[in-house]
Amino acid sequence: MNSHFLPKVIKWTCFRTHSVYTSSQSWNLSRVRSSHSDSPQGAPSSDSEVKICNGVQNPVHEGLRVTIPTALTLTRVAAIPVLVTGWYWSSSWSTGLCTTVFIAAALTDWLDGYLARKLNQFSAFGAFLDPVADKLMVATVLILLSTQPIACGPLTGNHWLVPCATLAIIGREITMSALREWAAALGPKARGAVAVSSWGKWKTACQMISLTLLLSIREGGTGLLAVVGGVAGPILLCMACFLTLWSLYLYIRQLWPYMT
Template structure:
């Protein structure tokens, strides 16, 4: 096909800039990925500011996650790269936080000495994310019917909300300086279990939908 006049026009004139790769939402997303090593570093700081810094970084990541999704929609600045990196940034942050919390078992008042306390939901949540991305990838390679079947469900939203809240609480209560520590810690653990349950359940819901489509 011969290039049309507008093709040449587009290149020389520079009136239509190429789509920007680094939109603000994407920059925020890259920032969240870059914050993961920082999160790990502050977690092992023995000073009083360590746990606070870790909590602040995690909270900032959770807020920018919400913010960059909102901005991408509002400013119609969603890029393909951003859409790919956004969930990756989330999962990296969550997985890193879960692993970190598992490396430092806390004296869980109500729960006594339970070394497996956080490991169980951590493995569930991380395992679910790995399975989910594999399932999504597979569904995307199949026909369109499958992709429609696995559109985002509300369980996912609740899962994210409880997960973010639980992890923020657990990061904040590690150093024992907060008032009402025991209760907060317990609620953080309970929320994490609820989040792990929602995680697993939303995977089951997905699989069921896929199963139905396949059997049709």
């Protein structure tokens, strides 16, 4: 009797296992279809993308992919230790190295966004990392410039200018990060109120150009570059500070109805 009973138990167990697996795969497939039916046609899902595996569609988290734009963003983060090393490197190449690394980082900031749109390669991880890489690079350069007074142009004798700009810019970025995190919990309208605006783009442009000029003249000099950088660098840095604080005021004004 046991010789007939054991095969029946094995057959029944295999049948139940196959049934549970099939039903779970059907349930996962229906979840993927329903989630994609809620999103606009052709728009990539922010939570998952559909992959074909053994004839079954399974959601795979999109943020785990390292796309070409994300790889460029990662190189921008990796360039920060190189820039810091070049800053403290006692060599005639030190200033040129720091300036070149910062210019390359600024170019990759534009290039990764262009490639993401051109190649249609978007990921949640890339969207998170891109602004973080920008802020880390800018904050690093501002802190380094604050540690070494620049005796060139209007900065001669006005060593307070760069440290004050550093406090204003870094303080604004910390405040904006807190505002965006708070707005994300309030809903789509509040998130839209703190979306990137044209003021923020102009602010970023002024920051990149001014910091490039200030890096190039950090050791002073009397040539044409020192004259142009010594005048244009501080002016653009002041413009960046103004746009930094002005854009913060505009964001707070848009979010004010949610605060009262």
